[in-house]
Amino acid sequence: MKKQNPILKLLFGIIILVVAVLYMYPIIMIIFNSLKVETAISTNTVFELPRSDTFNGLNNFISAITRQGFLQSFFYSAFITVTSLIAILVCCSMCAYFITRIRSKVSSLLYYLFVFSMVVPFQMVMFTLSQTADMLNLNTPYNIFIIYLGFGAGLAVFMFAGFMKSVPVEVEEAAMIDGCNPLQTFFLIVFPILKPTIVSVGILEAMWLWNDYLLPTLVLDIKKYRTIPMLIQYFRGSYGKVEMGPMMASIVLTVLPIIVIYVFAQKYIIKGMTSGAVKG
Amino acid sequence: MERALKKYWPIFLLPTIIAFIIGFIVPFAEGMYLSLCQFTTVNNAKFVGFRNFIKAFSDEQFRSSFWFTFRFAICSVLSINIIAFIIALWLTKKFSGNNFLRAIFFMPNLIGGIVLGYIWQILINCVLSIIGKPLLALNSTAGFLGLIILMCWQQIGYMMIIYIAGLNSVPDSLIEASKIDGATDLQTLFKVKIPMVMPTITICMFLTLTNSFKLFDQNLALTGGDPSHQTEMLALNIYNTFYARAGAQWKGMGQAKAVIFFVIVILISFIQLKLSRDSEVQQ
Known part of the structure; x- marks a missing residue:
């Protein structure tokens, strides 16, 4: 095997990581959305990351477990x-x-x-x-x-x-x-x-x-x-009305294990x- | 030894056989018979001959979901296998991060169809609303493409692993020999590697084709057949015939559709298996 240039190797590593993240994106997206408040999960804001005003902590998870019978x-x-x-x-x-x-x-x-x-x-x-x-x-x-x-x-x-x-x-x-x-x-x-x-x-x-x-x-x-x-x-x-927050949380709770x-x-x-x- | 074992047959065989009779043999036989009856439950069946089949074939909705399933199956079989094969070619090269990527590509396979369908429904609806197109519930083209994307995402990793196993079993000496004879990389691929992994290609085509034809959970969760049954595949159409309509005429028709579906699935399996076997390299 020929020796690889360290910069090329790093670049290659980054490419691999990007491919992996893109492929996993649907799951990453669900995880982000499960942390948002209900009003911030509408059809065209799904791509937005949770911000300080839309961050909901674990409330969706608590609701999924306590109210939805998860x-x-x-x-x-x-x-x-x-x-x-x-x-x-x-x-x-x-x-x-x-x-x-x-x-x-x-x-x-x-x-x-x-x-x-x-x-x-x-x-x-x-x-x-x-x-x-x-x-x-x-x-x-x-x-x-x-x-x-x-x-x-x-x-x-x-x-x-x-x-x-x-x-x-x-x-x-x-x-x-x-x-x-x-x-x-x-x-x-x-x-x-x-x-x-x-x-x-x-x-x-x-x-x-x-x-x-x-x-x-x-x-x-x-x-x-x-x-x-x-x-x-x-x-x-x-x-x-579909409760999107608890639903996202339930999906996450299903997929994570x-x-x-x-x-x-x-x-x-x-x-x-x-x-x-x-x-x- | 055989004689001693034979005496124990009730312990070894009975649990599985009784469950198999309850879970498969009886429902299957009953299903076959009921396709010739009009009924709402198993107990009030009235024999009507082939009338259910005639009704099933003349059902516009059934025919259109057959063509939808057919188009879907062809597109998804081709795209899954081509992409999976290319990724497998890439991941059989030695580099660090290789195993990590294999694991990532395989992952979606572990998630159930219903969950997968909803994850993609959310994602696709978002993309559609950003580019200003109608959402999945009103957009059959997006539904079709969405189903294919979903199916690819789920199955590529699985097929990739099988292709990698196939590619790794091609002897290095063959590839070296073709290199020495002056073959280019592309020639090695098409004249050596692909003919050698033909059995693997058979398996993968067979698997993806039956998976596509039998698709139900993903279809139900992603589009639910919307808009107005245009993205309804065969399995979902049968389910809806049984459970979405009240009335004595539907159950028998649903069962007749199920028998047709069963025959199609069996036929496809055999035809595909035979076609691909014939094209395999004699070893």
């Missing part, structure tokens, strides 16, 4: 994401293990059904799914994870099965000979080997669960339970989210 929505979103994620990771890895290890017609039929379900657009099943959920009373945040397990199973089983094929059977056989039953073999031997795939599938499904809007809107009772995407949509969808997690787990997140694509 914390409750956050809880519902988090609860649904965590329970569904655990269900998907545990049940689907077991299912994928079974259908890769037992080669039979039923196994391959199941596998193709799972793959098929990945391609089907949600609109195809949305009405009947919400009716089925209502009929079985699976319409609260506390048991909606069963619906998510069913609808998220396709991708998870597909990815687990893809990885499982490359795991040698010998280790499992050794464990069985040493006296493990299949459940012990799975949880003590196979599950740890699956760790990288579990992280990838987990991230992919978690992003979907956290951001999903349509499924909870149709299944849950919107008056009682609102997840975060539903809350944001409700801000605009409800009639009357994701950015913080992303900063720390960037490598895993990028790998996890793209691994599904490359295999497909």
